[in-house]
Amino acid sequence: MSENTLQLSPTSRRKTLLGALAGGVGLVAVASGAYWFFYGAHFVSTDNAYAAVEVAQVTPSVGGTISEVLVTDTQAVKQGDILVRIDPTDATLALAQAEADLARAVRRVKGFVANDGSLAAQIAAREADEKRAAAALSAAEADFERARIDLDRRQALAASGSVSGDELTRATNAFAAAQANLDASRAVAAQAKANRSTALSSREANAVLIANATEETNPEVTLARARRDQAAVDLERTVVRAPVDGIVAKRTVQLGQRVQAGMPLLAVVPVQEMHVDANFKEVQLENVHPGQPVKLHADLYGGGVTYHGIVEGFSGGSGAAFSAIPAQNATGNWIKVVQRLPVRIKLDPGEIATHPLKVGLSMTAEIDTRKLN
Known part of the structure; x- marks a missing residue:
């Protein structure tokens, strides 16, 4: 401590420290505001996001008795692989x-x-x-x-x-x-x-x-x-094949079962075509547009694995609008609730191949609204 400082009275010394503290707080506030204005305000994020995919339902085009079932749940199949055979006699x-x-x-x-x-x-x-x-x-x-x-x-x-x-x-x-x-x-x-x-x-x-x-x-x-x-064609259709590459799921068909045309037998999940449905608040979407880059993390892998995606589009309505029992907002007892709109995000197939995802896994998504890919 300098000789001048030692000569200050305790009151003056306290005022000097408080002024320095106030200056530091102001500097942090200015820095934080600048960061938010120039950078942070251009990002919107949500942890209300989940991995999804267009599941391929496998149904027979002709009826008959199941003579052979060649796959089980969780089995990986390629497009064109034989899944089920129907007795071809008829x-x-x-x-x-x-x-x-x-x-x-x-x-x-x-x-x-x-x-x-x-x-x-x-x-x-x-x-x-x-x-x-x-x-x-x-x-x-x-x-x-x-x-x-x-x-x-x-x-x-x-x-x-x-x-x-x-x-x-x-x-x-x-x-x-x-x-x-x-x-x-x-x-x-x-x-x-x-x-x-x-x-x-x-x-x-x-x-x-x-x-x-x-x-x-x-x-x-x-x-x-x-x-x-x-x-x-009907004879050829007695052999049921995989419509896409993917993982077998929801297999309900059994050997000897009598099935009708259109009856669900199983599903094939094309995990290599996974995307993310991120449910953003409506107040976050003012500057969000298709084509903007997105960074995502899966709870399965934690923060150590980052996925890179692109905003593909927006749902035609909020989740509440398509719920089984939509809200009756015309009633007298009305409370405003911020709505969420599903945003579809396309993932990089290479990253999915390296770190596979499954349908329904929790994700976090952060959209950079400054630019388009």
Whole structure:
């Protein structure tokens, strides 16, 4: 202590120390304010954050009896690995039936095509019959006209006795025969015309079945082929495969169990695609935008492991808005509660591979609102 200080009175010395203390406190306050203004105010953090992932539910596309279960809970699987087999007997029989129906449809369509040529030949034959009947009708009309004239002539001569009764009788009989022959020829001509019309209608009906299509593109063949393909797909679906890489969880399926299409069998958790749902207070989100960098820590590893992420987006509503029993804020007994909005944070896949996470683990997240990645 200097000689000047020793000469100060106790009161002066106390004032000097208090002034120094006040200056130090002020300096700390200024430093703290500057730190907060220039740095700390640009960060928002929360410990209300949890690891999450889009879980893949495994359900069968066809029903049947479980014949084999190849995985257990916690087992790691790759996309495409076989998880469960369903007894393929029913699907195999359905495929065999569908293939038989397809072969029958192909033969039926080939019959339609072949029948078209046969019906064309029939039409040509009916046209020839119609022409022949028309010629016969013309001949019958000529015979009838000749018999009529001959009868009229003999009837005119019969009054004078120039024609015998026997000759008149023969002329009358010839006229009657010509009349009958004419009627028969007309009937034959009408039948020939009707037969030709029937043949034309049959060909038109057959043509509708093969119009604007080949044997391969005919609707009957196409329908049968689609049913065959569906049966083949159903048979393939008796083998249930992993939709993504991940860890098996919530396995409920058992050997011998009868399952229906869409029934949950198990879940595959793609832990390599983990993200974080951080629930920030609404008052913290004024300057938070997608693309901003985030530092995260998992309670599993403590502060020694830091994850780096990016803000992906915001939920469409607060947690309270989507709760099972939403708050009734229109009631009289209303108390304002600060709401939290889930923020989705994308994690670095490399860091997840090095330090794996599981769904639901607690996290802390700190967003740097100064910049965008």
